[in-house]
Amino acid sequence: MESLAEIVHWTGTVIEMMAVLVIAYASVEAFIFVVHAAITRVPIEQKRVIWLRFLRLLVVGLTFQLAADLVHIAIARGWEQLARVAVIAVLRTFLSLFLDRDMRDASKEA
DSSP: OHHHHHHHHHHHHHHHHHHHHHHHHHHHHHHHHHHHHHHSOOOHHHHHHHHHHHHHHHHHHHHHHHHHHHHHHTTOOSHHHHHHHHHHHHHHHHHHHHHHHHHHHHHHHO
């Protein structure tokens, strides 16, 4: 049983690392574009496209983090740990919903 808990823990950790990689990539890409936009004249439409891409990648990263939270819930040993993971999952879900709403609003403006 202990080895199963260890496998589940490492699975959750790998999924969390995937989320970090997606969010880091999105952040670096957006930062490079912001620096480029500050130096040159970039049309507003292109700025929206980059902003929407950044939001989409953030939602993907948050979805990976939520998946990792769900995996970690499977091996939660006590109510306190379960409650902590559940609260984090709820916060990430709400953040993801707000980002999704912002993406839809920005898409309508484009």
